[in-house]
Amino acid sequence: MTEVVLINPPDFIKGEGKFFSKFLSREKILPPLGLAYIASVLKQNGISVKIIDINALGVPGKRLKEILVMMNPSIVGITCNTFTFRAAMDTARIVKDSLPGVFLVMGGPHITVLGEETLRYHKEIDCGIVSEGEAPMLEVAREYLSGGNWCATDNIIYRKNGCVITNRRNDRPAEVNSIPMPARELLPENSYREFFSHGKTTSLVTSRGCAFACAFCAKWLKSGLRLRSPENIILELEKLVNGCGYRNIIFYDDTFTVSEDRIRKLCRLIIGRRLKFRWSCFTRADRINPDLLLDMRKAGCRRVSLGIESASQRVLDNLKKGISMEDAARAVRLIREAGIQSVAYFMYGSPGDTPGTMKQTFRFSRELQPDYAYYSITILHPGTELYDYAEERGYISRDYWRQYVERNGSFPGRPPYLIERGVTPEFLERFQRNSYLFFYMRPGYILKKILHNKGKESIKVFFKVSRIAFALAGNFIYLKILRILKKGSLKGA
Ligand code: B12
Numbered sequence: 001m002t003e004v005v006l007i008n009p010p011d012f013i014k015g016e017g018k019f020f021s022k023f024l025s026r027e028k029i030l031p032p033l034g035l036a037y038i039a040s041v042l043k044q045n046g047i048s049v050k051i052i053d054i055n056a057l058g059v060p061g062k063r064l065k066e067i068l069v070m071m072n073p074s075i076v077g078i079t080c081n082t083f084t085f086r087a088a089m090d091t092a093r094i095v096k097d098s099l100p101g102v103f104l105v106m107g108g109p110h111i112t113v114l115g116e117e118t119l120r121y122h123k124e125i126d127c128g129i130v131s132e133g134e135a136p137m138l139e140v141a142r143e144y145l146s147g148g149n150w151c152a153t154d155n156i157i158y159r160k161n162g163c164v165i166t167n168r169r170n171d172r173p174a175e176v177n178s179i180p181m182p183a184r185e186l187l188p189e190n191s192y193r194e195f196f197s198h199g200k201t202t203s204l205v206t207s208r209g210c211a212f213a214c215a216f217c218a219k220w221l222k223s224g225l226r227l228r229s230p231e232n233i234i235l236e237l238e239k240l241v242n243g244c245g246y247r248n249i250i251f252y253d254d255t256f257t258v259s260e261d262r263i264r265k266l267c268r269l270i271i272g273r274r275l276k277f278r279w280s281c282f283t284r285a286d287r288i289n290p291d292l293l294l295d296m297r298k299a300g301c302r303r304v305s306l307g308i309e310s311a312s313q314r315v316l317d318n319l320k321k322g323i324s325m326e327d328a329a330r331a332v333r334l335i336r337e338a339g340i341q342s343v344a345y346f347m348y349g350s351p352g353d354t355p356g357t358m359k360q361t362f363r364f365s366r367e368l369q370p371d372y373a374y375y376s377i378t379i380l381h382p383g384t385e386l387y388d389y390a391e392e393r394g395y396i397s398r399d400y401w402r403q404y405v406e407r408n409g410s411f412p413g414r415p416p417y418l419i420e421r422g423v424t425p426e427f428l429e430r431f432q433r434n435s436y437l438f439f440y441m442r443p444g445y446i447l448k449k450i451l452h453n454k455g456k457e458s459i460k461v462f463f464k465v466s467r468i469a470f471a472l473a474g475n476f477i478y479l480k481i482l483r484i485l486k487k488g489s490l491k492g493a
């Protein structure tokens, strides 16, 4: 018998979103580590648990109903980000339709931010869990299953006599090395993939929290930076590489190299134990140096991603990024010199961004010569400094995020752009599309990739990138023709 079922809803709504984000959503399917961590703690404490990863398996609603009725759990837990809010609520309704008596728990970043509001408006949810969910979920499940008083648990939100009650009491999170490894055996392990990777792929987190304070990030979701020790991480890596045959691992820490000593020790352990796998990580431009990168390369690091965001120091300062253009240029150069590929992330439409600074950013992105560039449009997420900034200036209302996730009307499937100094949503979208086009379709870039891409795998990645660029070019030409036709028909009218 299954006592608890945990569900990961799909992370994009079918038929919505722009071409590029839809493409990336399909190319990037990673394990819901948060649920796997929770499942692990429940399992360790004798509670039987299963995970349904709808995002990876694409389970249709009717099938989900059948599975739930067959499993007949007492508790269902759903994870919810702001960007998956609608899918999470749709899933919650299916759960309650299939099993009216089930106890429905929801957790994840969105509940941590807007849990009270969510429980007020969504009666399907019986209990919300804020922040890290391992300890509260275990206590709630234990108490609920034994008929005890689950309402006394710290860090939960629930409803009583029509009122929403919050117990946000405990902000002392668990010692990070004592958290059991995620129960990946409950996940469809062969379903995960990432744009760049080939072979069995998964992701891993070696820390909780973050030491920085970027204005666009849900910083308060974190409870300070806590780092797993290299000895603890290597145990998980050995299990993944030797035990389960993973060949590609993505370290999804916000700043993987925040502590140089820790990563150099981890690299020595990977080499010493002869673990053969390729890995990639995300970090900040001011947190790398040549010796560290050399060790990383020797230990199998093949790609480092950096958030460079903008080439305007004013915009970088508004974003509280804490890096300069010089840091960015140095970092990309060092990564290249270490024989590692670089992925540079840029944002358009941040506070202070004008058409002029956006052009500057695009030019900078090409001058840097990263192996890959990723251009996104700044999205306002509730609870971030940026959200408050936009609200204070009257650009958005308090519940603007709902338009991002819920409305199909005037803002269909579009993120809430920060509109400033003539930077309209249409301008941003066009600029983003053209940036991809003019970055990837440069003959010099293509030639360099063909000459440098020796391995079969790099060529595969290159063809993937080319496919996007050609599709974008097609899209670009199509829009141009459409505009010309429109002009013609207006003249004719
Ligand atoms: C990996 C990752 C992704 C991956 C995939 C997601 C995945 N499969 O996990 C990819 C790259 C696709 C991604 C994309 C995006 N992401 Co992202 N991503 C992350 C990241 C870096 C790690 C997630 C993770 O594994 N964490 C580790 C686990 C242990 O933590 P956790 O998932 O939060 O789970 C814990 C708690 O939340 C809670 N919990 C979670 N679920 C549940 C369920 C129950 C029942 C309970 C009780 C508790 C519970 O308990 C868990 C264990 O402690 C986080 C940042 C972070 N450090 O968490 C951002 C984060 C989740 N992403 C975020 C954002 C904004 C995005 C993007 C919108 C960015 C963008 N502009 O493009 C896109 C959206 C893509 C889309 N589809 O539209 C935000 C979400 C903010 C919000 N309010 O929802 C985060 C929090 C980053 C941040 N600090 O702002 N992302």
Ligand code: SF4
Pocket (backbone or CB within 6 Å): 210, 211, 212, 213, 214, 217, 218, 219, 254, 255
């Ligand atoms: S964007 Fe990254 S470095 Fe900045 S606060 Fe968020 S998690 Fe930390």
